[in-house]
Amino acid sequence: MAPPNGYSINSTPLDESEDCEPLIKNDAVPPQCCSTRLNLAFLMLLGFSVVYGLRVNLSVAMVAMVNVTDPKPAKNSSIVHACPLPAGMENDSDTLPQPEGIPQYPWDSETQGWLLGAFFFGYLCTQIPGGYLSGHYGGSIFMGLGVLGTAALTLLTPLAAQMGSYWLFALRAMEGFGEGVTFPAMMAMWARWAPPLERSRLMTLSGSGASFGAFVSLPLTGYICQTLGWPAVFYLCGGAGCVWAIFWFALVSDDPRKHRRISQEEKEYIINSIGPQGTGHGWSLPLLPMLTSIPLWAIIITQMCSNWSYYTLLTSLPTYMNNILHFDLKSNGFLSALPYLGAWMASTLSGVIADSLIERRVFSVTAVRKIFTAISLLVGAALLVAVAYSGCSHILTVTFLTLSSTIGGVSASGVYINQIDIAPRYAGFLLGITNTFGTIPGVVAPIVTGYFTEDHTLAGWRRVFWVAAGINIGGAVIYSLLGSGEMQPWAITEEEAEEERNRSSSIIT
Structure with missing residues (x-):
């Protein structure tokens, strides 16, 4: 359905509609530089950087928290190390020294896998x-409390670890419970803040905080672990989240109508370009049409497939760097972070390119979302297979892992923001649905990885990468066949339907 001015951002260059004016004329668009909407995206980027740092720091800290990576030696195996130890490490044990008085724990691979996956049990709930309430009330309060709650709980990590692995599992699950509302809240806010022709760049900029947070957190965690001890990681990261929350609650509002410092020009531009879709959805939802929506199921399945490889690397890459390639903890953190630097840069750049293609009407929204998703998943799968056969080559492994995650960032302008295309008014709730399913790999992938790699062999890790690559390919095929960027009929408001009927009548007349 086209907006009242006759321009549909879903139309292709070949559409011969009688009105071909852009949604908002260029001279009527207030500049993005220093704008309130860009400041919101930057603050969101910092917020997601914090929560992803809180999410992944355990992956690196785990290497320092255990006194032996796996106290149970592989049965019937004379191979102690899958890859040769670097010179000078032949007599080193798997124990990573910590400052005096810092405890370490005898957790085996299975226990570590459960602890790394514990976060997602709460995150699912x-x-x-969170998406439903954010769509009704507005997302700022839920995102702020989600980050603050996760940060506050992170401060208790050393105490929980001392009490036992079950307590740490419960704490990580509670952290996931708090963080689970953040992404749906972000989507609900952008449904009210992001003009249609700026959606890709604003949402990818804010969402890229996930990759940026992993990039910063991984090497920083390794450095802190070796200098101050692993408990300091959780105290410092948790404190950073609490500080961010102060700025968030002081500077952010749910939509431009309520913001105290936005210019009148920018406010009118945002409200007029979004239209009736930029309001809350109320208490009732079209649940049955949502459940039977093929484009929505395409998003769900594709995000599950893409997240399998993402969460595999997010939770298990530091262990691979330590157990197989034998990087020291500082190098481990830095090299584990390189893929996320690439993903951050690629996702941000892809948003600018995607918006440009849509605005210039080179491709429809549907085509843009499918192209970016297919490139991400298919090329990423090929690079994961390359990792599987890189053997003990440090250079090849790091190169292919970095390229795989970099190209994975392109999907940020594809399937990961597709909810706001098909139903802007319900985008927060829909993201809650798709992220719930998309989080299942976060629970299962670390456990499967722990099962495949319990003997710390290259063959076990090769299976991990092959499974991830195959699932990527399946997601690309499904989304290419079933995905859509068109607003769905069940998402159209009565006001929009009435405007369209009036417009159709005037054309006929």
């Missing part, structure tokens, strides 16, 4: 409720 609050996605849909």
Whole structure:
């Protein structure tokens, strides 16, 4: 359905509609530089950097928290190390020294896998409720409390670890419970803040905080672990989240109508370009049409497939760097972070390119979302297979892993923001649904990885990368066949339907 001015951002260059004016004329668009909407995106970037740092720091700290990576030696195996130890490490044990008085724990690979996956058990529970409430009330309060709650709980990590692995599992699950509302809240806010022709760049900039946070957190965690001890990681990261929350609550509002410092020009531009879709969805939802929506199921399945490889690397890459390639903890953190630097840069750049293609009407929204998703998943799968056969080559492994995650960032302008295309008014709730399903790999992938790699062999890790690559390919095929960027009929408001009927009548007349 086209907006009242006759321009549809879903139309292709071949569409011969009688009105071909852009949604908002260029001279009527207030500049993005220093704008309130860009400041919101930057603050969101910092917020997601914090929560992803809180999410992944355990992956690196785990290497320092255990006194032996796996106290149970592989049965019937004379191979102690899959790859040769670097010169000078032949007599080193798997124990990583910590400052005096810092405890370490005898957790085996299975226990580590459960602890790394614990976060996602809680994360699953609050996605849909968080999206629903954010769509009704506005997302700023839920995102702020989500980050603050996760940060506050992170401060208790050393105490929970001392009490036992079950307590740490419960704490990580509670952290996931708090963080689960953040992404749906972000989507609900952008449904009210992001003009249609700026959606890709604003949402990828804010969402890229996930990759940026992993990039900063991984090497920083390794450095802190070796200099101050692993408990300091959780104290410092948790404190950073609490500081961010102060700025968030002081500077952010749910939509431009309520913002105290936005210019009148920018406010009118945002409100007029979004239209009736930029309001809350109320208490009732079209649940049955949502459940039977093929484009929505395409998003769900594709995000699950893409997240399998993402969460595999997010939670298990530091262990691979330590157990197989034998990087020291500082190098481990830095090299584990390189893929996320590439993903951050690629996702941000892809948003600018995607918006440009849509604005210039080179491709429809549907085509843009499918192209970016296919490139991400298919090329990423090929690079994961290359990792599987890189053997003990440090250079090849790091190169292919970095390229795989870099190209994975391109999907940020594809399937990961597709909810706001098909139903802007319900985008927060829909993201809660898709992220709930998309989080399942976060629970399962670390456990499967721990099962495949319990003997710390290259063959086990090769299976990990092959499985991830195959699932990527499946997601690309499904989304290419079933995905859509068109607003769905069940998402159209009565006001929009009435405007369209009036417009159709005037054309006929």
